[in-house]
Amino acid sequence: xxxxxxxxxxxxxxxxxxxxxxxxxxxxxxxxxxxxxxxxxxxxxxxxxxxxxxxxxxxxxxxxxxxxxxxxxxxxxxxxxxxxxxxxxxxxxxxxxxx
Amino acid sequence: xxxxxxxxxxxxxxxxxxxxxxxxxxxxxxxxxxxxxxxxxxxxxxxxxxxxxxxxxxxxxxxxxxxxxxxxxxxxxxxxxxxxxxxxxxxxxxxxxxxxxxxxxxxxxxxxxxxxxxxxxxxxxxxxxxxxxxxxxxxxxxxxxxxxxxxxxxxxxxxxxxxxxxxxxxxxxxxxxxxxxxxxxxxxxxxxxxxxxxxxxxxxxxxxxxxxxxxxxxxxxxxxxxxxxxxxxxxxxxxxxxxxxxxxxxxxxxxxxxxxxxxxxxxxxxxxxxxxxxxxxxxxxxxxxxxxxxxxxxxxxxxxxxxxxxxxxxxxxxxxxxxxxxxxxxxxxxxxxxxxxxxxxxxxxxxxxxxxxxxxxxxxxxxxxxxxxxxxxxxxxxxxxxxxxxxxxxxxxxxxxxxxxxxxxxxxxxxxxxxxxxxxxxxxxxxxxxxxxxxxxxxxxxxxxxxxxxxxxxxxxxxxxxxxxxxxxxxxxxxxxxxxxxxxxxxxxxxxxxxxxxxxxxxxxxxxxxxxxxxxxxxxxxxxxxxxxxxxxxxxxxxxxxxxxxxxxxxxxxxxxxxxxxxxxxxxxxxxxxxxxxxxxxxxxxxxxxxxxxxxxxxxxxxxxxxxxxxxxxxxxxxxxxxxxxxxxxxxxxxxxxxxxxxxxxxxxxxxx
Numbered sequence: 241x242x243x244x245x246x247x248x249x250x251x252x253x254x255x256x257x258x259x260x261x262x263x264x265x266x267x268x269x270x271x272x273x274x275x276x277x278x279x280x281x282x283x284x285x286x287x288x289x290x291x292x293x294x295x296x297x298x299x300x301x302x303x304x305x306x307x308x309x310x311x312x313x314x315x316x317x318x319x320x321x322x323x324x325x326x327x328x329x330x331x332x333x334x335x336x337x338x339x
Numbered sequence: 340x341x342x343x344x345x346x347x348x349x350x351x352x353x354x355x356x357x358x359x360x361x362x363x364x365x366x367x368x369x370x371x372x373x374x375x376x377x378x379x380x381x382x383x384x385x386x387x388x389x390x391x392x393x394x395x396x397x398x399x400x401x402x403x404x405x406x407x408x409x410x411x412x413x414x415x416x417x418x419x420x421x422x423x424x425x426x427x428x429x430x431x432x433x434x435x436x437x438x439x440x441x442x443x444x445x446x447x448x449x450x451x452x453x454x455x456x457x458x459x460x461x462x463x464x465x466x467x468x469x470x471x472x473x474x475x476x477x478x479x480x481x482x483x484x485x486x487x488x489x490x491x492x493x494x495x496x497x498x499x500x501x502x503x504x505x506x507x508x509x510x511x512x513x514x515x516x517x518x519x520x521x522x523x524x525x526x527x528x529x530x531x532x533x534x535x536x537x538x539x540x541x542x543x544x545x546x547x548x549x550x551x552x553x554x555x556x557x558x559x560x561x562x563x564x565x566x567x568x569x570x571x572x573x574x575x576x577x578x579x580x581x582x583x584x585x586x587x588x589x590x591x592x593x594x595x596x597x598x599x600x601x602x603x604x605x606x607x608x609x610x611x612x613x614x615x616x617x618x619x620x621x622x623x624x625x626x627x628x629x630x631x632x633x634x635x636x637x638x639x640x641x642x643x644x645x646x647x648x649x650x651x652x653x654x655x656x657x658x659x660x661x662x663x664x665x666x667x668x669x670x671x672x673x674x675x676x677x678x679x680x681x682x683x684x685x686x687x688x689x690x691x692x693x694x695x696x697x698x699x700x701x702x703x704x705x706x707x708x709x710x711x712x713x714x715x716x717x718x719x720x721x722x723x724x725x726x727x728x729x730x731x732x733x734x735x736x737x738x739x740x741x742x743x744x745x746x747x748x749x750x751x752x753x754x755x756x757x758x759x760x761x762x763x764x765x766x767x768x769x770x771x772x773x774x775x776x777x778x779x780x781x782x783x784x785x786x787x788x789x790x791x792x793x794x795x796x797x798x799x800x801x802x803x804x805x806x807x808x809x810x811x812x813x814x815x816x817x818x819x820x821x822x823x824x825x826x827x828x829x830x831x832x833x834x835x836x837x838x839x840x841x842x843x844x845x846x847x848x849x850x851x852x853x854x855x856x857x858x859x860x861x862x863x864x865x866x867x868x869x870x871x872x873x874x875x876x877x878x879x880x881x882x883x884x885x886x887x888x889x890x891x892x893x894x895x896x897x898x899x900x901x902x903x904x905x906x907x908x909x910x911x912x913x914x915x916x917x918x919x920x921x922x923x924x925x926x927x928x929x930x931x932x933x934x935x936x937x938x939x940x941x942x943x944x945x946x947x948x949x950x951x952x953x954x955x956x957x958x959x960x961x962x963x964x965x966x967x968x969x970x971x972x973x974x975x976x977x978x979x980x981x982x983x984x985x986x987x988x989x990x991x992x993x994x995x996x
Contacts, residue, residue, distance in 0.1 A: 250861075296952075304628055318934070334613060
């Protein structure tokens with residue numbers, strides 16, 4: 241049985257709506273609903289493809305790897321940094337089954 | 340089924356199978372819960388005896404560490420002691436090189452299968468085995484196991500393993516660019532090194548003549564034999580006191596308890612799917628992008644780990660054999676979700692694995708694998724840590740959530756004629772002081788540990804200098820090397836080392852994670868910075884007066900006074916001369932959470948302690964400090980953090996609207 245509120249991430253919570261009909265993923269910091277719990281939140285939030293050299297990671301080959309940063313669309317808290325080759329799809333890293 | 344008719348009880352194991360088929364069956368059997376027998380034990384007596392067994396294994400560990408002369412064992416602690424039931428089921432492992440628990444179980448079953456009939460397994464025998472396709476990881480990890488007999492019946496097995504300095508491979512220490520397993524040194528699928536309490540001199544002679552450092556290899560083996568003897572003698576005493584049936588039941592109960600408690604814990608995890616991908620950048624022969632991909636699903640009370648999508652096996656030794664890969668997964672679970680349970684095979688019982696054949700984490704024999712712990716196995720552990728930590732968060736196991744620890748292990752391999760005019764092949768293990776991953780309440784440890792061998796250490800500089808023709812110019816923590824975050828990944832380190840008092844020596848490098856970030860952060864934490872390797876030839880720095888060379892404290896200082904020759908992450912051993920210098924840096928751990936959420940006072944402390952640079956404090960953490968007293972300028976910090984948020988909003992784009 242799915243609990244009504246599950247903390248699925250440092251900054252995200254999965255919460256069932258008051259009427260219990262659907263579950264959503266929300267930002268813990270500002271309460272913004274990102275998407276339905278059955279979706280990949282990364283496809284519903286803004287992101288930046290950052291060149292690793294901006295962090296002084298000077299030996300990284302930026303043709304091979306960027307740091308893809310995902311943010312809450314409202315409070316802009318940094319939700320995830322995926323080190324990934326440029327052009328990769330958005331990895332669905334958290335997918336809780338909701339009955 | 341076994342050649343000797345000893346029922347191992349492994350489903351599908353039949354006569355006439357090829358060695359590879361037998362090894363696969365035996366290896367995967369570690370994931371199957373054992374068949375249950377009735378156990379009737381007083382719970383207090385059980386707990387007392389279980390703790391006695393733990394203490395006995397610890398005593399064996401001390402015997403091993405005191406007898407071996409290899410700094411890798413005596414100081415770095417690269418060894419493992421474990422006890423198994425009659426059929427080879429792993430009942431308890433002491434800390435050390437954890438990935439070998441699974442493979443050692445397989446090795447004992449293999450020995451029973453192959454040799455129970457001929458030459459037979461008798462009281463006082465000890466078997467030597469190091470085939471990486473049977474025990475996992477690489478040839479350097481040499482296992483000696485002893486059956487414990489009571490009245491001509493085996494009641495248990497004790498096994499000791501060390502990372503041995505050298506096994507006679509194509510390069511000293513271990514090769515960086517082998518293209519098959521036959522180039523990776525002596526590979527022994529089981530021989531009696533002790534027969535009826537008598538050491539087998541031919542076996543010792545094979546090892547003496549087959550390796551570059553016969554003294555240390557022999558000492559390691561004598562140490563393991565001694566450790567096994569200590570443990571078996573104590574277990575025999577215990578059985579005399581408590582009885583054979585009681586002891587057998589205690590071992591069984593230890594395994595049952597491991598299984599029951601791990602299954603019980605899994606019930607708290609909500610059904611769901613977690614995914615992670617990690618990348619590597621060097622296949623042993625050339626720069627090459629590859630990945631390990633995992634989908635972790637909790638359903639039906641179990642955890643399914645599917646590695647479909649992982650890259651094919653590499654042409655060089657950047658691969659991990661199946662038992663090493665299962666062991667690496669075990670290392671993650673035993674360090675996180677199940678850290679407080681009995682460390683035995685029971686922890687693997689709720690797991691179902693799909694590790695496709697022909698991938699870099701389940702390569703086809705005779706693919707090279709010697710760099711497994713530096714590369715494929717370490718990257719695998721980092722990748723699994725990401726999914727397990729996300730799963731633990733959803734389960735409410737917040738204390739068991741962490742970013743990956745350093746997910747590679749930059750090693751320096753070397754050999755030739757050392758300062759004592761002795762033939763040598765060896766390795767320094769500075770990367771054992773890796774940065775650990777940050778958690779939801781703590782920064783990662785700076786230069787602390789390596790997840791595949793959490794009990795292992797970096798030896799003192801002086802030990803390396805005494806044993807090898809080396810002089811350390813510096814070995815230090817490196818600022819900004821850990822992943823940034825609300826909680827910071829532990830920093831890795833860097834070392835600059837002179838070649839000293841030899842004219843016949845070679846140095847090689849073995850790591851990944853230079854051109855890509857192989858150690859990720861989690862939940863908004865950043866990846867750790869890259870590794871780096873290289874040489875300064877004929878620097879003349881060694882001749883400087885101490886007051887002058889003490890000023891050389893960082894890589895930038897080195898670069899400013901000499902020509903640095905950048906090397907690839909893995910590089911075959913090349914000749915060096917007295918006065919040449921190698922430089923290497925190893926990784927930190929991943930960060931946790933958004934760096935803008937980090938307490939500015941912690942950032943100020945980090946800058947003052949040279950954990951992070953002033954530039955990164957401002958650019959990534961948005962913290963402005965008053966110098967020289969390192970206090971936080973609160974107003975400027977608030978403005979800078981707002982500026983960073985505006986910058987994020989200015990740059991971001993949306994996948995969907």
